[in-house]
Amino acid sequence: MSGSGQSHALKRRETVTAYLFMLPALCFFAAFVVLPMIMGIVTSLFNYTMKNPVSKETFIGLQNYVDLFHDATFKRSMLNTLILVVVTVPSVTMFSLWVSSVIYKMRPGWCSFFRCVFYLPVVTGTVAVVVVWRWMFDGYSGILNYLLKAVGIIDKNIRFLGDTRFAIWCIITIMFTTYVGQPIVLYVAALGNVDQSLVEAAQVDGANKMQVFWRIKWPQIMPTTLYIVVITTINTFQCFSLIQLLTSGGPSGSTNTVMYYLYQNAFSLYKYGYANSMGVILAIVIAVLSAIQFKVMSKDVSY
Amino acid sequence: MSEVIIKGLKKVYEGGVTAVHDVNLDIADKEFIVLVGPSGCGKSTTLRMVAGLEDITDGELYIDGKLCNNVEPKDRDIAMVFQSYALYPHMTVYDNMAFALKLKKVPKPEIDKKVREVAEILDITQYLDRKPKALSGGQRQRVAIGRAMVRDPKVFLMDEPLSNLDAKLRNQMRAEIIKLRSRINTTFMYVTHDQTEAMTLGDRIVIMKDGFVNQIGTPGEVFDKPVNLFVAGFIGMPVMNFFDNCKLILDDGVYYAQIRGARFKLDEFQQKALKQNGQQSCDIVAGIRPQHISVGQGDLEAKIVVNEMMGSEVHLHADSNGDEVVMVIPTVDLKTDVSMGATVKFSTQPKLIQLFDKASGNNLIWYDKASADACAPVCKNYIF
Numbered sequence: 095m096s097g098s099g100q101s102h103a104l105k106r107r108e109t110v111t112a113y114l115f116m117l118p119a120l121c122f123f124a125a126f127v128v129l130p131m132i133m134g135i136v137t138s139l140f141n142y143t144m145k146n147p148v149s150k151e152t153f154i155g156l157q158n159y160v161d162l163f164h165d166a167t168f169k170r171s172m173l174n175t176l177i178l179v180v181v182t183v184p185s186v187t188m189f190s191l192w193v194s195s196v197i198y199k200m201r202p203g204w205c206s207f208f209r210c211v212f213y214l215p216v217v218t219g220t221v222a223v224v225v226v227w228r229w230m231f232d233g234y235s236g237i238l239n240y241l242l243k244a245v246g247i248i249d250k251n252i253r254f255l256g257d258t259r260f261a262i263w264c265i266i267t268i269m270f271t272t273y274v275g276q277p278i279v280l281y282v283a284a285l286g287n288v289d290q291s292l293v294e295a296a297q298v299d300g301a302n303k304m305q306v307f308w309r310i311k312w313p314q315i316m317p318t319t320l321y322i323v324v325i326t327t328i329n330t331f332q333c334f335s336l337i338q339l340l341t342s343g344g345p346s347g348s349t350n351t352v353m354y355y356l357y358q359n360a361f362s363l364y365k366y367g368y369a370n371s372m373g374v375i376l377a378i379v380i381a382v383l384s385a386i387q388f389k390v391m392s393k394d395v396s397y
Numbered sequence: 398m399s400e401v402i403i404k405g406l407k408k409v410y411e412g413g414v415t416a417v418h419d420v421n422l423d424i425a426d427k428e429f430i431v432l433v434g435p436s437g438c439g440k441s442t443t444l445r446m447v448a449g450l451e452d453i454t455d456g457e458l459y460i461d462g463k464l465c466n467n468v469e470p471k472d473r474d475i476a477m478v479f480q481s482y483a484l485y486p487h488m489t490v491y492d493n494m495a496f497a498l499k500l501k502k503v504p505k506p507e508i509d510k511k512v513r514e515v516a517e518i519l520d521i522t523q524y525l526d527r528k529p530k531a532l533s534g535g536q537r538q539r540v541a542i543g544r545a546m547v548r549d550p551k552v553f554l555m556d557e558p559l560s561n562l563d564a565k566l567r568n569q570m571r572a573e574i575i576k577l578r579s580r581i582n583t584t585f586m587y588v589t590h591d592q593t594e595a596m597t598l599g600d601r602i603v604i605m606k607d608g609f610v611n612q613i614g615t616p617g618e619v620f621d622k623p624v625n626l627f628v629a630g631f632i633g634m635p636v637m638n639f640f641d642n643c644k645l646i647l648d649d650g651v652y653y654a655q656i657r658g659a660r661f662k663l664d665e666f667q668q669k670a671l672k673q674n675g676q677q678s679c680d681i682v683a684g685i686r687p688q689h690i691s692v693g694q695g696d697l698e699a700k701i702v703v704n705e706m707m708g709s710e711v712h713l714h715a716d717s718n719g720d721e722v723v724m725v726i727p728t729v730d731l732k733t734d735v736s737m738g739a740t741v742k743f744s745t746q747p748k749l750i751q752l753f754d755k756a757s758g759n760n761l762i763w764y765d766k767a768s769a770d771a772c773a774p775v776c777k778n779y780i781f
Contacts, residue, residue, distance in 0.1 A: 291480075295544075299500060316487075
């Protein structure tokens, strides 16, 4: 009995020590993540602007949320956000899977080269990336216009970033190029980790290359796919700097996203309460989508 | 009918490492052939070339009369059991076993019948709905064998299938494989580094070292008639005793083996064989199996260093003037004192002495140059 009592005390001491070690990180987490989250939810229930600080008088319950659903700009930005997600997530996932499945078997030198090429936009600052793309999309002297004219697809310049039909696709293009780097690195690692004997067993069992890929390798890399899909979805929802730098939501709201509209409300119009309610909605949408992705895809995840 | 013919098979890896030199092997239909040798001897590589998982650098491989050098693994109609089992972790046991048949587009009821039939034989019916991770090592092993069995392949390849199991389970599975063999009735190629597995399972054993085939023969042949020092030392437990610096003496037309202070007049068949080869007196390494030593009398003497009582027999490790000698003596009728520290006289029957040429390491009686040249160049380095 005394032995078990002793080990109990020892265990408690260990637990206390462990928490002490975690304390600094937990403090930061509480101060800069948990507290703002709670404050965000709370202030979304107030008519909190620069003039009206949070008080009894400014409490308006769910009015901010009701207003949101009548706000055409919000609806438009939500739609734009969903378009970005629906187009970007599958294309990024499929493209990176395709590239990785081609390069992971190459000699280490070539594999590293391609990983580098695709990863470069990830480590390059967004500002630099956007500036370069802006030149390329430029309506007067952009190389894209020049090339399209040279090939004969168009006969007069298009203002890609100033045209409601094209602006969002410009955003998607840049997003695509900056988002594929990480998944490619992850997929190359995952494909390299697939147990070679499983592949050989399938070959002996009579599977051709496609069957080996889709029936053996694909289920094996499912955890990676799940991670990539969830992370890309969240990144796309939270995309801000690209839009701020390239179009500022225009032309006529065609590239406005929830994140950018939130920023405008909070820091241009100083409607903090309203912006916070948007943040809450965005968080709920992301959480629900991620949960669905986990539910659907983890059925096939095997360890 | 599914014989496998291997002619001059060679494997050179990128970077110039030669894993397999010139292997020649004719495997008859329904024969169980075991490739055995220490790790790195090329046995697995040979098997993988037959499976099509490794490219063949040189030579020819015929399965069922068809040249298969450039045939994809999926078109060779072979089944393979891997050392790691290689069960598909995301599929149930049932799907693992049905996978090959599904790829062949066999009708569902037929797949179901076949899978259940094989599961019944292997006693894994109750695990069909489980994933491999929920099975023990022995059960996984059965599933791996079952997955190969459902296919009725032309050739059944097994790459060290028992080496991941513990000793008890290994013995059990070995017995099961012997039983299964009579049911499956196909050609087997089995790779192992365990000589007990090789001896108990194989119709014929192929003993390899450093990418060369050293001997091909039935278990009895490789045990009683080892062609060189390597085979003699590899097959048999405990390992054969070797007496270095002995002499073969031809005296007045009669051959004697001089082992330390003892002179053995060789048996008639040995006399005949040596005479036929025109063998002269020479330096030899004499080999005597521990089981072939008798204690109590004889011209050789040794001091017992370790005495291991096994029950029906006792294993003695003794020092005979600097030579380490292992003896396996039946305990029935054992009258000699074999306790530790005791000195015993020991002897053997001349016909059981293996005579190896000191220079080449080849057996003076059993090494047959013609057949050795046919299966592979001689492995010159006999140190193991």
